[in-house]
Amino acid sequence: MAKNKFKVFCTPFCPKCNQLLAYLNKRNADYISYDIDKDEDARKDAIRIVGTDDIESLDKLPIVVVNEDKILYGFNKEEIDAYLV
Incomplete structure (x- = not known):
């Protein structure tokens, strides 16, 4: 089974962004990060x-796209873990 790819x-x-990136690194996830600033x-x-265009004020960051078709907002370990199989 191929690994899921994350954007x-x-x-x-963004504290949640930094937490997510650290978590993805720890889990050896296949991801690319983009600094929207x-x-x-x-x-x-x-x-x-x-x-x-008011992304930051909506508390949507980080925005995570999984395999080009699933969109996740924020950092929720359980949501991310569901795709780290």
Whole structure:
């Protein structure tokens, strides 16, 4: 069975983002992270996913896309663990 692939849209000052990235590293997950403060294309993708350009104030970060079809918001270990099989 192939590993799930994660795209993580985050910012360096977001505590939940940093917790998620540390957790994904610990679990040896296959992921790519995008800093939406520095990467304008990634920010546009995040805006498209969330549906608003006011991403930070919505407490949606981190935004996690699993296998290009499932979207998770925030950091919930149980949700992430469900995809780390």
